[in-house]
Structure formats: structure tokens, C-alpha cells
Amino acid sequence: MIDLATYAARAQQVIAAGQFLYGEGWSPATSSNYSARIDDQHLAITVSGKHKGQLKAEDIMVVDLSGQPAQSSLKSSAETLLHCVLYEWQAEIGAVLHTHSRAATVLTRLLKDQDHLRLEGYELQKAFPGIDSHESELIIPVFENTQDIPALAEESMVWLKQHPETPAYLIRGHGLYTWGKTMADTLRHIEAMEFLMACELDTLKVTR
Amino acid sequence: MIDLATYAARAQQVIAAGQFLYGEGWSPATSSNYSARIDDQHLAITVSGKHKGQLKAEDIMVVDLSGQPAQSSLKSSAETLLHCVLYEWQAEIGAVLHTHSRAATVLTRLLKDQDHLRLEGYELQKAFPGIDSHESELIIPVFENTQDIPALAEESMVWLKQHPETPAYLIRGHGLYTWGKTMADTLRHIEAMEFLMACELDTLKVTR
Amino acid sequence: MIDLATYAARAQQVIAAGQFLYGEGWSPATSSNYSARIDDQHLAITVSGKHKGQLKAEDIMVVDLSGQPAQSSLKSSAETLLHCVLYEWQAEIGAVLHTHSRAATVLTRLLKDQDHLRLEGYELQKAFPGIDSHESELIIPVFENTQDIPALAEESMVWLKQHPETPAYLIRGHGLYTWGKTMADTLRHIEAMEFLMACELDTLKVTR
Amino acid sequence: MIDLATYAARAQQVIAAGQFLYGEGWSPATSSNYSARIDDQHLAITVSGKHKGQLKAEDIMVVDLSGQPAQSSLKSSAETLLHCVLYEWQAEIGAVLHTHSRAATVLTRLLKDQDHLRLEGYELQKAFPGIDSHESELIIPVFENTQDIPALAEESMVWLKQHPETPAYLIRGHGLYTWGKTMADTLRHIEAMEFLMACELDTLKVTR
Numbered sequence: 001m002i003d004l005a006t007y008a009a010r011a012q013q014v015i016a017a018g019q020f021l022y023g024e025g026w027s028p029a030t031s032s033n034y035s036a037r038i039d040d041q042h043l044a045i046t047v048s049g050k051h052k053g054q055l056k057a058e059d060i061m062v063v064d065l066s067g068q069p070a071q072s073s074l075k076s077s078a079e080t081l082l083h084c085v086l087y088e089w090q091a092e093i094g095a096v097l098h099t100h101s102r103a104a105t106v107l108t109r110l111l112k113d114q115d116h117l118r119l120e121g122y123e124l125q126k127a128f129p130g131i132d133s134h135e136s137e138l139i140i141p142v143f144e145n146t147q148d149i150p151a152l153a154e155e156s157m158v159w160l161k162q163h164p165e166t167p168a169y170l171i172r173g174h175g176l177y178t179w180g181k182t183m184a185d186t187l188r189h190i191e192a193m194e195f196l197m198a199c200e201l202d203t204l205k206v207t208r
Numbered sequence: 209m210i211d212l213a214t215y216a217a218r219a220q221q222v223i224a225a226g227q228f229l230y231g232e233g234w235s236p237a238t239s240s241n242y243s244a245r246i247d248d249q250h251l252a253i254t255v256s257g258k259h260k261g262q263l264k265a266e267d268i269m270v271v272d273l274s275g276q277p278a279q280s281s282l283k284s285s286a287e288t289l290l291h292c293v294l295y296e297w298q299a300e301i302g303a304v305l306h307t308h309s310r311a312a313t314v315l316t317r318l319l320k321d322q323d324h325l326r327l328e329g330y331e332l333q334k335a336f337p338g339i340d341s342h343e344s345e346l347i348i349p350v351f352e353n354t355q356d357i358p359a360l361a362e363e364s365m366v367w368l369k370q371h372p373e374t375p376a377y378l379i380r381g382h383g384l385y386t387w388g389k390t391m392a393d394t395l396r397h398i399e400a401m402e403f404l405m406a407c408e409l410d411t412l413k414v415t416r
Numbered sequence: 417m418i419d420l421a422t423y424a425a426r427a428q429q430v431i432a433a434g435q436f437l438y439g440e441g442w443s444p445a446t447s448s449n450y451s452a453r454i455d456d457q458h459l460a461i462t463v464s465g466k467h468k469g470q471l472k473a474e475d476i477m478v479v480d481l482s483g484q485p486a487q488s489s490l491k492s493s494a495e496t497l498l499h500c501v502l503y504e505w506q507a508e509i510g511a512v513l514h515t516h517s518r519a520a521t522v523l524t525r526l527l528k529d530q531d532h533l534r535l536e537g538y539e540l541q542k543a544f545p546g547i548d549s550h551e552s553e554l555i556i557p558v559f560e561n562t563q564d565i566p567a568l569a570e571e572s573m574v575w576l577k578q579h580p581e582t583p584a585y586l587i588r589g590h591g592l593y594t595w596g597k598t599m600a601d602t603l604r605h606i607e608a609m610e611f612l613m614a615c616e617l618d619t620l621k622v623t624r
Numbered sequence: 625m626i627d628l629a630t631y632a633a634r635a636q637q638v639i640a641a642g643q644f645l646y647g648e649g650w651s652p653a654t655s656s657n658y659s660a661r662i663d664d665q666h667l668a669i670t671v672s673g674k675h676k677g678q679l680k681a682e683d684i685m686v687v688d689l690s691g692q693p694a695q696s697s698l699k700s701s702a703e704t705l706l707h708c709v710l711y712e713w714q715a716e717i718g719a720v721l722h723t724h725s726r727a728a729t730v731l732t733r734l735l736k737d738q739d740h741l742r743l744e745g746y747e748l749q750k751a752f753p754g755i756d757s758h759e760s761e762l763i764i765p766v767f768e769n770t771q772d773i774p775a776l777a778e779e780s781m782v783w784l785k786q787h788p789e790t791p792a793y794l795i796r797g798h799g800l801y802t803w804g805k806t807m808a809d810t811l812r813h814i815e816a817m818e819f820l821m822a823c824e825l826d827t828l829k830v831t832r
Contacts, residue, residue, distance in 0.1 A: 029335040029399040051392070093251065100332060106410045121733065123769060123798035124724060127653040133771050134797060145331055147341050172251060173342060174331035184675070191653040195726060196275045202730045205621065206828045237543040237607040259600070308540060314618045315580060317537065353539055355549050381550060382539035412622045415830065445751040445815040467808070518750060518819060520824045525745065561747055563757050589758060590747035620830045 002042055002062055002070060004061045010036035010044040013095070013183040018046070020187065021099055022053030026194060027111035031100040032175070033077035036183055037087055043096075045083060047074050081153045086179050089160060094098055095186040100175040108142050108172040110204060116141050117170060119196050127192035128167040129185075129201040134178070139163070142170045168193050210250055210270060212276060218244035218252040219268035221303070221391045226254070228395065229307055230261030234402065239308040240383070241285035244391055245295055247409050249273055251304075253291060255282050289361045294387050296414070297368060301387045303394040308383040311405040316350050316380040318337035318412060324349050325378060327404050336375040337393075348401070350378045418458055418478055418486060423434045426452035426460040427476035429511070429599045434462070436603065437515055438469030442610065447516040448591070449493035452599055453503055457481055459512075461499060463490050473618040497569045502595050505576060509595045511602040516591040519613040526557050526620060532557050533586060535612050543608035544583040545601075555579070556609070584609050626666055626686060626694060634660035634668040635684035637719070637807045642670070643725055644811065646677030650818060655724040656799070657701035660807055661711055666690055667720075669707060671708070672696050684729040685786050705777045710803050713784060717803045719810040727821040732766050732796040734828060740765050741794060751816035752791040753809075766794045786802070792817050 007172045021027045021034075032052050035045035042062050046052070050059040060069040065088050067080045077083075083096045111117060119138040126129050128138065141159050146152050152171070162168055167189055168178035176193055180186035222242045229235045229242075240260050250270050254260070258267045270278040273296050275288045285291075289302045292297035321324060327346040333339050336346065349367050354360055360379070367373055375383035375397055376386035384401055430450045437443045437450075448468050451461035462468070466475045480484040481504050483496045493499075499512045528531060535554040539545050544554065557575050562568050568587070574592050575583055582606055584594035592609055596602035638658045638702075643653045656676050659669035666686050670676070673685040686694040689712050691704045701707075707720045735741060743762040749755050752762065765783050770776055776795070784790055791813055792802035800817055805809035 028403045029332060029396045031332055031335065051396075100403075102406055102410065105330065105332070105403075106407050106414075109407075110411065110414055121769070121797045122729065123795070124653060124729070125653055127655065134769050135771075145329070145342050147343075171331070175328045188653045188675075195652045195724075195729075198726055199730050199733075201410065201414070202726065202825065202829075203734065205410075206730075206734055206825070206832050208414050220457065236611045237540060238603045239540055239543065259604075308611075310614055310618065313611075314615050315541070316624075317615075318619065318622055353537070353550050355551075379539070381537045409618065409622070413618075416622050444819045445748060445812045447748055447751065467812075516819075518822055518826065521746065521748070521819075522823050522830075525823075526827065526830055561745070561758050563759075587747070589745045617826065617830070621826075624830050 002038055006038050007042075007044055007062060008057075010038055011057060014044055014046060014060050015055045015057070017095075017097060017183060017187060018052040018055045021097070021190070022051075024097040024101075024194070026101040026190070027052040028100065032098055032099050033079055033083070034095075035083045035087075036095045037093065038062065040091065042070055043083060043087055045076050045080055048077050079149055081149050082156065084179060085153045085157050086160075086177075089157060090164075090179075092181055093182040094178045094181050096177065097190055098175060098177050099190060100192050101194055101197070103194060103201050104170060104176045105173055107197050107201050107204075108174070110171050110201075111142060114142065117197070117200070119200070122147075122199065124192050124195055124197055127188055129180075129197075130165060138196075139166070140168055140170055141166065142172055145172050145174045210246055214246050214269060215252060216265075218246055222252055222254060222268050223263045223265070225303075225305060225352055225391060225395060226260040226263045229305070229398070230259075232309075232402070234307040234309040235260040236308065238285070240306055241287055241291070242303075242305050243291045243295075244303045245301065246270065248299065251295055252276055253288055254283050256263060256285050269402060273413055280413055287357055289357050290364065290385060293361045293365050294368075294385075297365060298372075298387075301389040302389050304384050304385065304387045304392050305398055306383060307398060307402075308400055309405070312378060312384045315405050315409050315412075316378050316382075318409075319350060320380075321355050322350065325405070325408070327408070330404055330407065331405055332400050335396055337388075338373060346404075347374070348376055348378055349374065350380055353380050353382045418460075422454050423460060423478060424473075426454055427473060430460055430462060430476050431471045431473070433511075433599060433603060434468040434471045434504055437513070437606070438467075440517075440610070442515040442517040442606070443468040444516065448500070449495055450511075451499045451503075451511050453509065454478065456507065458486055459499060459503055461492050461496055463611060464493050467578045474503075495565055497565050501569045501573050501592075502576075505573060506580075506595075508597055510597050511599040512513055512595045513602050513606055514591060514593050514595065515606060517610055517613070519610060519617050520586060520592045521589055523613050523617050523620075524586050524590075526617075527558060528615060530558065533613070533616070535616070538612055538615065540608050540611055543604055545596075546581060554612075555582070556584055556586055557582065558588055561588050561590045562575065626662055631668055634662055635681055636662075638668055638670060638684050639679045639681070641689055641719075641721060641807060641811060642676040642679045643803050645721070645814070646675075647673045648725075648818070650723040650725040650814070651676040652724065656722055657703055657707070658719075658721050659707045660710075660719045661717065662686065664715065665773075666694055667707060667711055669700050669704055672701050703773055705773050706780065706801060709777045709781050710758060710801075713781060714788075714803075717807055718805050719807040720801065721810050721814055722799060722801050723814060723818075725818055725821070727818060727825050728800045729797055730823050731825050731828075732794050732798070734825075738766065740774060741821070741824070741826070743817075746820055746823065748816050748819055751812055754789060755805075762820075763790070764792055764794055765790065769796050769798045799831060 178189040386397040592603040741764040802813040
């Protein structure tokens with residue numbers, strides 16, 4: 001049974017995350033989807049097609065780890081499976097956020113022949129777990145965009161199982177996926193990734 | 209007879225749209241004009257020359273589909289006819305928004321020999337009706353700016369009747385027109401177009 | 417005698433203008449100065465060195481048209497004389513705003529051998545009085561920066577008396593001066609100038 | 625003994641500074657650290673790893689001028705020593721702010737072979753103490769980033785004792801340190817530095 005108080009608390013975290021992320025311009029035009037773990041079998045996730053800055057309690061639903069609705073007749077985000085495989089992969093993941101920022105979109109399109117974004121020498125890399133120096137190298141994979149979500153779910157897991165320290169991935173021309181133990185950690189990862197991607201894009205505007 | 213409750217509700221939608229659009233910087237310096245359909249013969253539209261972030265009830269008037277004021281001695285926007293022909297063209301259009309963003313202005317001036325903006329490969333194209341893959345191609349026509357509004361109204365209709373799936377058009381050095389079944393849909397179209405135009409402009413800053 | 421209610425109302429307009437202009441990022445780090453006409457001999461103007469987003473009633477003082485404090489022991493902005501000569505030049509000017517935006521600073525430095533900014537083909541030029549088509553040409557003079565305010569006051573008047581239709585001027589690496597019949601008109605001029613300058617700067621980022 | 629009312633007042637200034645600086649985007653993802661002097665031996669400083677826009681009273685602690693916690697079991701920022709040496713250097717310094725802006729990060733990385741940023745001809749240079757003309761030259765040193773804080777503290781002092789008029793320093797790929805007599809002065813220095821760095825970066829986007 002789903003604990004209702006936990007469900008309500010997670011739904012509230014998702015709603016607050018949406019207000020922040022929409023306000024930053026990272027979830028425009030009903031794009032993006034967000035989730036938070038309820039228990040070892042369930043997550044709260046956004047219903048498909050909602051305005052992310054104006055989420056209401058009824059815009060958050062519960063699915064199980066295979067993506068099937070639980071105690072709900074609503075339709076979850078088309079990308080639900082990308083969330084599910086992350087929660088299944090690591091028991092300690094408590095939240096997954098997917099955003100569609102301008103920087104993520106433009107930068108991944110500009111890196112057109114590259115399957116990753118490489119970051120080095122930024123103090124802000126230390127915002128990610130396990131990084132304690134700007135001298136480390138941070139590799140964020142860039143997957144090709146597709147409407148075939150099961151294929152993308154599998155591709156993400158192939159990468160992540162080989163590189164379990166990865167804190168985020170990008171989908172070309174589409175956006176960012178990141179995760180963390182808590183919603184606060186996951187929001188910190190988004191802020192850090194958006195900062196770093198914006199720096200990279202600014203740099204390209206000068207150097208190319 | 210115009211149903212007054214419907215008029216008041218549509219006027220309120222227009223006021224709220226203005227607060228949002230001005231806040232985003234897309235309707236500076238009293239530019240832009242907005243409308244919402246009241247019934248099959250009438251629309252609520254902004255009075256000429258008002259601050260779009262501070263619209264009051266008396267800044268919204270009613271015109272019929274030929275652009276003539278109804279139950280009003282006010283003067284509607286100079287571009288009223290561009291709204292009217294859209295409502296006449298498709299009975300299901302419920303709102304029309306015209307904005308003057310920096311991205312729309314700069315991008316259409318830079319595309320100086322092109323009569324359209326071509327978008328492809330962006331996940332956010334799915335924000336428009338009938339688009340379910342980033343692999344589709346989205347063509348937004350760019351008309352030359354003119355102070356001859358009847359001529360522009362005719363030009364827009366010639367294009368739209370040939371390309372009825374078009375979700376928006378641009379006027380060079382001037383701004384964007386978009387429409388939708390509801391005000392919420394139309395605002396989503398603006399967010400998506402502004403996102404896509406900003407991405408294109410960012411890309412030009414790197415690649416040109 | 418200065419009418420105290422008029423003084424208080426003008427001071428309140430100046431305070432509200434500061435909150436808006438600081439919020440837009442156009443008056444950072446205590447820069448800028450603002451004024452509003454009280455009567456044919458007096459203006460309310462900001463005291464030197466105040467945070468423009470946090471102006472209080474006591475941060476606004478009165479000076480006469482020669483720049484001398486009236487009923488006050490405070491020190492007005494170092495650039496007070498630039499305001500005074502505008503009010504003396506045209507009796508219908510009701511407000512003068514001077515801002516220090518990034519776009520004004522960068523653009524005037526980039527236009528290093530030019531004594532003016534030329535704008536053409538922008539629909540938003542119609543935000544200025546007497547302009548009813550984007551096909552008009554708008555010339556904004558750019559004066560060299562100097563700490564010699566009386567010299568700059570004279571230089572501005574030499575230009576303006578020859579080109580009385582000019583709605584604004586720029587000082588290189590420094591900022592914008594604009595004016596209007598009312599505070600609302602003057603704020604509209606700032607919004608329009610900032611929009612146009614930002615468009616010009618964006619264009620240079622692509623084309624140069 | 626630490627005066628508790630002074631401690632509480634300084635902590636409140638630090639909290640308010642964080643709300644402003646985070647809101648401007650200059651302290652993302654729990655980066656940055658801020659302090660204010662309590663007396664000739666103590667400063668209030670942010671606890672390590674907190675969200676800078678949501679600081680609470682318990683997120684501010686006291687350290688002495690050698691960086692040791694006073695009346696506290698909390699852990700201060702890893703960069704505490706960089707604050708301490710500034711307070712020890714000049715008795716009149718009342719606040720020190722360290723921020724991580726995009727402009728500071730990108731600009732210092734682009735200036736890769738230079739050990740300083742040179743600013744000249746900007747009116748806004750007058751926001752710093754002792755500068756009364758745009759014709760002055762402002763040199764901001766850029767130190768290489770390192771995780772060896774004692775070494776960086778020493779390097780900063782070697783420079784500052786030779787150039788005591790310096791109002792700020794940069795750390796490459798990392799951020800800005802600035803200080804002032806009061807928190808308000810220090811915030812003004814940040815606004816001015818961020819404005820000037822953003823202008824320099826914009827200029828590089830056009831000229832390179």
C-alpha cells in the first residue's frame with residue numbers, strides 16, 4: 001500500500017520544484033517532467049502536458065517502477081520509463097528531474113558530432129557528489145533524441161551501469177535528466193548543470 | 209447581443225496575458241496587442257497604446273469581425289484587422305496574441321532574404337498542435353513589415369489558407385502573431401516560439 | 417513657492433521609477449539620476465549616491481533650473497545640470513531619466529568612431545513621439561564621456577537645438593538620457609531605447 | 625566576549641545579502657560564502673554547503689580571525705581563511721562577499737594567459753572608493769584556482785599589500801572576492817564588478 005502522507009509530501013515537492021524550474025525558464029510550454037520516490041516500488045510523477053509552473057495536486061500521479069499507474073486513471077508523462085529505470089537502478093535515488101532549457105538545447109545541437117559534453121576546470125563541478133576539486137573531469141553523455149522511449153531507457157542504462165558516477169545526461173535538442181538522493185540535491189544538480197552549460201555556450205560565442 | 213459575463217471573462221484573460229507577456233519582456237513600450245473571442249461575431253481586444261503589463265478593464269474593448277467597435281467609443285489597436293481575419297478564417301480560434309520580442313525582431317532582420325523561418329530537430333516543436341516528433345519540419349512564414357494593415361491581413365490569409373497547419377507567423381523587424389483554441393494554448397505557443405527563436409539566435413551567435 | 421503636494425507627488429514618481437529601472441538592471445551600483453518637473457522653475461531630483469531601487473522620500477530633493485538646491489541642505493546628483501538644461505529648453509518636458517544599462521555602455525563603446533547611433537526598420541521606433549512608421553530613420557547622438565558636466569550640458573544643447581525631434585542621447589561608456597511630457601512617457605522611451613540597443617548589440621554578436 | 629546583538633544583526637545582513645545574490649544568479653548551487661565583521665577579533669560567516677538564497681539564522685556561525693569556530697560546533701566554509709586575512713589586513717573592512725557568477729567564471733577562463741582584468745573608460749568604475757573619473761585604470765588581479773586555501777590566502781595578501789587600492793580579486797573559473805566598509809558598500813562593489821565583467825564579456829562576443 002502507498003503511504004498517503006508520503007505521497008502527498010512528495011507531490012508537494014514536485015509542485016514546488018515546478019514553480020522554481022518554470023520560473024528559471026527551464027521548463028517552458030508544458031515541457032519537462034519531474035518525479036520523487038515514494039517507496040521501493042512507487043514514484044510520484046507529473047501528469048502529461050501540464051503547465052509546470054502551475055502544477056496542482058491533481059497533476060501529480062503515482063506509477064510503479066514499470067511505469068504503470070497506481071490507484072489512478074490518469075496518463076503519466078510519455079517519458080515515465082526514463083524515470084523508472086533510474087529509480088530501479090539505484091535504490092538511493094529519491095528524485096529525478098527532466099528539464100528543457102535553452103542552453104541544453106542549443107549546446108547539444110552545436111556539439112553535433114559528439115556523444116558527450118566534457119567539463120573541466122570549473123569550481124562549480126564540486127556541486128556534484130564525489131567531486132572535490134575543479135581539476136577533475138566531468139563527462140555528461142549526450143544521447144540522440146528519439147520518440148522511442150524504451151530504446152532511450154535502455155541506452156541510458158547501458159551508459160550509467162558502465163559509468164555509475166555520472167550525475168546527469170543530456171538528450172540532443174531536447175534537454176537534461178538529473179537525479180539525487182533528495183529533491184534539494186537534484187535541484188542543486190540542475191542549477192550546477194545549467195550554470196556549466198551556460199558557461200560553455202557563452203564561451204563558444206566568443207571562441208568560435 | 210454580446211453576453212456581458214463572457215466579455216468580462218475574456219477581458220480578464222487578456223489582462224492576465226498582458227501581465228505575463230510584459231513580464232517576460234515580450235511586449236515592451238506599449239507595443240503588442242491581444243484578443244480573445246467572445247462569440248461568432250465578436251472579440252475582446254486591447255485598446256491602442258496602453259502599457260501591456262498594466263491593462264485595466266477599460267483598456268479592453270469589443271469589435272466585430274470586420275474590426276468595427278461594438279458598444280464602445282474607444283479606438284482599438286491599429287492592427288485589429290490582423291486579429292479579425294484569423295477569427296473569421298477558423299471558427300475554433302479562441303485567442304490571438306501579437307508580441308514584439310527582441311528575439312523575433314533580431315532574428316527576422318537577420319534572415320533578411322528569407323520569407324520563412326525553418327525549425328527542425330527541436331523536441332519543443334511538439335508544443336504545437338499536430339506535431340508529435342522532433343523530426344517534423346516547422347515552417348513559420350516571415351512577412352515584410354508594412355503600415356498597410358489591410359494588405360498584410362490579405363497576405364497572411366493567402367499564406368494560411370494554403371498552409372492551414374501553420375501555428376504562427378512573423379513580421380520582419382516587428383514581431384510574432386500566434387493563435388489557439390484557448391488563451392492557455394496561445395500562451396503555450398508564444399512560449400514555444402520564443403524558446404525556439406532564442407535558440408536559433410543563440411546558434412547564429414556561435415556559428416556565423 | 418513650491419507647491420508641496422506637487423513636490424510630494426513628483427518625488428513619489430521618481431521613487432517608483434527607480435524601483436522599476438533598478439529592477440530591470442538599468443541603474444546598478446547607485447548609478448543613474450532621475451528628475452520630474454514641479455513647476456516652471458523647479459524640479460525634484462535624486463540626491464547623489466543613493467541605491468536607486470531603494471529610494472526613500474528623503475533621497476529626493478528640489479533644485480531650481482540653474483541646479484541650486486531649493487529649501488534643502490542636500491547635495492543633488494553631480495549631473496544635475498544635464499537635467500536642468502533640458503527643462504529649460506522645452507517647457508513641455510515633465511520628466512528626465514538617466515540610466516546606465518549594459519547595452520548602452522557596451523554599444524556606445526563598440527561604436528567607437530561614430531558620434532551617433534542610427535536606427536531604421538524597427539517597428540518599435542513608433543514608441544517615440546512623431547514617428548508613425550518603421551521606415552523612418554532615428555538618430556541618437558553619442559557624446560564623449562567627460563567629468564566636465566557644464567561642457568556636456570552645453571554640447572547636449574547645441575545638438576538638441578539643431579535637432580529638436582531627438583528623443584534621447586547617449587554618453588559613451590556611460591549611459592542614456594531621455595525625457596518626455598510625463599514620467600510614463602519617459603519610462604516608455606527608456607523601454608524602447610533599451611529594446612533597440614539590445615537588438616543592435618545582439619545583431620553585432622552575429623554579424624561582426 | 626562576542627556581543628550577541630551585533631552577531632544577530634550581522635547574521636541578518638548576511639542572510640539578506642544571500643537572498644539578493646542568489647536572486648541575481650551569482651551564487652548558484654550552494655556555491656559562494658559571505659561574512660560580516662562583528663568586532664576586531666570575530667566575524668559572522670556562512671556555514672559550509674548551504675543554499676545561499678535560503679539561509680537561516682543557524683546557517684551563520686562565528687569564527688575568529690584565524691578561522692577557528694567561536695561558541696560553535698559548526699563547520700564554516702572551506703574558504704574561511706580568505707575572509708579572515710582580509711579582515712586582519714584592514715581594520716576598516718566590515719564585510720567580505722565571495723560570489724560565483726557566470727560572467728566571472730567565463731571571463732577569467734577566456735583571459736587564460738592574463739593575471740589580471742584591466743578596466744578603463746567605464747563611468748561605472750566610479751562605484752569603487754577613490755575613483756572619481758572614468759579615465760582612471762582599474763586592475764583586478766586574477767589568481768589561479770586551487771583547493772589549497774592557505775596558499776591562496778597568502779597569494780591574495782602578497783598582491784593586496786602591494787596594491788592596497790584594489791577593490792576586488794578574481795579566481796580563475798571560480799569567482800569574485802570583494803569587500804567594503806559596510807555590507808551595502810560591498811554589495812555595491814559586487815553590482816559594479818558584475819556589470820563591468822558582463823560588459824567585457826559582451827564586448828568579446830562582438831570583437832573576437
